[in-house]
Amino acid sequence: MTQLINNDLLGTQNQSLESGLKSDYTALGEKLARSDINIEAILQKAKAFSIAVPSWGVGTGGTRFARFPGQGEPRNIYEKLDDCSVIQQLSQATPAVSLHIPWDRPSDPNELRQYADQYGLMFDAMNSNTFQDQANQENSYKYGSLTHTSQAVRDQAIAHNIDVVELGQKLGSKALTIWVGDGSNFPGQQHFKNSFAQYIDSIKQIYATLPNDWNMLLEHKIFEPAFYSTVIQDWGSSYLAAKETGERCLSLVDLGHHAPNVNIEMIVSRLAQFGKLGGFHFNDSKYGDDDLDSGSINPYQLFLVFNELTDIQLENPSYSPFYMLDQSHNVTDPIESLMYSAAEVQRAYVKSLLVDRKALAHYQQTNDPMMAQATLKQAYNLDVEPILQMARFQSNGAIDPIACYRESGYRQQCAQARPVDPNKTGSGII
Template identity: 50%
Template sequence: MQLTTENIQESNSRYVALHQKFFATLASQLEDGGISVEKILSKIRSFQIAVPSWALGAGGTRFGRFGIGGEPRSLEEKIEDIGLLAKLTKSTDAVSLHIPWDIPSDYEAIMQLAKCHNIGFDAVNSNTFQDYGQEKSYKFGSLSHNDPKVREQAVAHNKQVIEVGEKLGSKGLTVWLADGSNFPGQQSFRRALDNTFESLQKIYASMPEDWKLLLEYKPYEPNFYSTVIPDWGTSHLLCRQLGDRAKVLVDLGHHLPNTNIEQIVGILLGQNQLAGFHFNDSKFGDDDLTTGSIKPYQLFLIFLELVAGTEDGCQSWESISWMIDASHNTKDPLEDLMQALVAIKIAYAKSLLVDRVKLTMYQLNGDVVMAQEILQKAFLTDVRPLLKEARLQSGGALEPISIYRQHEIRKQLIQKRGENTRATGL
């Protein structure tokens, strides 16, 4: 798979004149409104979102999975794919590994390869929701299991994940539990939560002092009667009990329909309890659809809370982890990830356009109409020229998907890796 800087520059030359026209118009409008375009461009350029190792292959459902060909067969090939995304979009500089799907066989070689692609290692993710050859089954839970030997096995796995992450320079452990029940009476709610907390204490104590624990929550699936950590409040409760380095991870898909996620984000920020995000989108449930494909306004409102909370000093922007978590199903994963990276940055850029001084004034004066007008003005602004300019200044592609297709990258991957390859993991 060859895509050089010269290829990108040649492709940009086809679009640059039209881009400069649109960008100049938008920049003039923003500057006339008292907004510093250069400051916004600087923030857009520096905002990087990690790509998960499991998102580089075709997704699937409980009923089927349809391959696309050319999927990465190893961790090395996954890093190569993320390097391509980084080169095109200039919006990602890290991979979030899932263990045991992506345990390096040669740590030094993996780190060297990642360095060549300007890729670092974000939070590492443990897996106690599948049976993959371990001695004890997780059929009836892991960290919450009634059998202490199963809990010990799950704790030991998380400790192993920490060891893998340490070798790669990661600074965080993401824990998501599938633990729960499908039928009333199957388990004791209190016992399951107590067992989980006891297990998490052991994991937390094993983390290096400069690490953080990112604790996810999910209301249902694969257990449909109860989950041990069903909501942000339960995750928040456990994190408070564990210590300052344990914080709540918000997966946008891990909510019941119509949940006010932006309010959750605002509350967690206010308590300095937001660990980070798994970005995706949903229509009915935990769909893991392309970020911004269903609810772009909600994504904008979430970033509005993030910008406001960090600017007000509730929590630093640098303390928050940013990761994608998607299941592509019928899309080319690389194209889908490019769409997601753009959608995330669009929401972020729009949130930077909000006049927070006026918004606060209208809120305090109870002027509901003008408060809404402030938000609508920012949301309805087409900020894509800002993103393109940020990519252009960073050496990326003005039109990433177009150049990806022009150079038939997927066809090259199939020729190199095969038609029937399958990425490790789900």
């Protein structure tokens, strides 16, 4: 398997940290054993955990005002996969990449799949794009796509999604994620009922062409780019559309796509209860859809989301939602942010495995709120870093991924191999 970070460097880095890790791991194991928790069983689950990285996430993000390109940014899908392979090599938690079409459309799908294979990478859910006009596109999406008043525009958007599925089949993907920015900016601009009906009709047509082993994930967002109304603005609209469409049409929850202070963990429970929770886009936010690094603002909320997911999987062990990071890295090295974020999501998952479910159920049943929340906090407050480090170490990853990455000089090598285009604008979001 091709690896872009020198294994000797990785081995040397790990060797310098191995003794301390084993000591910390043993101490944590003894602590957990006092609560009848087998650390080795938790370790195996941590090693099995994975989350996809977005192809677009390895580039530098931006805002509506400006974008400041980073050194050595990938210029095409092949260089994006190079960067994704480094994230996987060091973190050992990101074996899949999610593509965005047409941004990542390859000239030869078989060649792209072979290129990914050399790194041991797979392709996660495919993402369609009808929220912006593309080169040589006949009809504009300025006033909507799958919900547009014009049948011709809707047909164009439907055809694009079907094309994305066909490409995904060639790459080994098993899901299509649909997010549309359709909505309105002025009261009265859009007929609420008609736009929603047109959306449902459009996704039904896409769903009818879906392979039998594929899922369709509907992503909602409360606002932006439409600021007065959005057609698929919350989990309720997403659920209704998914329910109307078919069994393999599911809702996708992006942690940044909600109004401030919304109880996302309860949304997780509701969608799962009725069989419509399909997956997640993980990030964090302070004000709106900030796309900040996962766990950087509210790690407790991330833990509470996984507390619900672990509870769901205990009832249904076969339940396997799609997990993906969806972040915009404006001021950090994207590779570092994605490695760190993958570990933070993995950390929340591991902590959720430590919750005393029997005690929690007892306190819930006997209406003891103090001890119920204390039971969750007991798991959340535990430092599980030795488990995460051991999972990476035993999987041939890096005990300290960011330190190893910086020591490797990979970013400096990319800066030389991928010079910044002086004619490329730095304005606007990517």
